[in-house]
Amino acid sequence: MPAPQTAASTVTIDARSFQRVVVNLAGRLMLPDYTELECKAVDMSPGDIHFHCAALPKIGDRIIAYIDHIGRIEGSVIKVVDHGFVTTINATDRKREKLAAQLTWLANKTALGLPEDRRHERIAPRSARSELALDDGRAYPCRIIDLSMSGCAVEIEVRPALGTPVRLGTMRGKVVRQFQEGVAIEFASMLSRENFEAYR
Incomplete structure (x- = not known):
C-alpha cells in the first residue's frame, strides 16, 4: 500500500500547475524566530512565491509575509536559491482564485x-x-x-x-x-x- 501523501507535498505538486507571473513587489516577512526582514517578491503564482531577501531561512521554515498589492501570505520554504528562496503559499482554493485575479491585474495593469x-x-x-x-x-x-x-x-x-x-x-x-x-x-x-x- 503506498505511503499517504503529505500536505506539504500536495501543495508543492499543485504549485507547479499554476502560471507564474514576474512581479517586483516590496514587502516584509517574519521568520520562525520572529525576526522581521525587508524582502521583495520577484515572481509568483497562486501556489508559490520567489523572494529576494538579505537573510536566507532554512528549507521547511514557516514564513509569514506582507507584500504590497497582495497582502498577507503564509507558506513554507521549499527551495533556497541565490539571493533568495521559494516558499509554498498555504491557501484555500477560494484564496488561490483571488490571488490569481490579483496576479492577472498586476500583469495587465500597464496595458490597462x-x-x-x-x-x-x-x-x-x-x-x-x-x-x-x-x-x-x-x-x-x-x-x-x-x-x-x-x-x-x-x-x-x-x-x-x-x-x-x-x-x-x-x-x-x-x-x-x-x-x-x-x-x-x-x-x-x-x-x-x-x-x-x-x-x-
Whole structure:
C-alpha cells in the first residue's frame, strides 16, 4: 500500500500547475524566530512565491509575509536559491482564485493604463469584501483587488458600462476601465490619508 501523501507535498505538486507571473513587489516577512526582514517578491503564482531577501531561512521554515498589492501570505520554504528562496503559499482554493485575479491585474495593469497607478500608491486592503451600488438602486457584492487614494479595482460578476456612476461603500466614483475579473473605478474625490490608511 503506498505511503499517504503529505500536505506539504500536495501543495508543492499543485504549485507547479499554476502560471507564474514576474512581479517586483516590496514587502516584509517574519521568520520562525520572529525576526522581521525587508524582502521583495520577484515572481509568483497562486501556489508559490520567489523572494529576494538579505537573510536566507532554512528549507521547511514557516514564513509569514506582507507584500504590497497582495497582502498577507503564509507558506513554507521549499527551495533556497541565490539571493533568495521559494516558499509554498498555504491557501484555500477560494484564496488561490483571488490571488490569481490579483496576479492577472498586476500583469495587465500597464496595458490597462489606469491613471491612478501612476499617481498614487496602491494597496491590497486588509478587508476586501464590499458592495458596489448603482444609482438605480441595484447593488452587487464585490471584492476590492487593490485601492489607491484616487480609485480602485474590484472583482465583480457584473460589468457596468464605462462612465457609470457607482458607489463603493461610502465612496462615490465612476467606472473608467473594464477587465476580465471586474472593473476599475475612479473616485469623485480623493480619499483622505487617514481613510486610506484605515484599509491597510
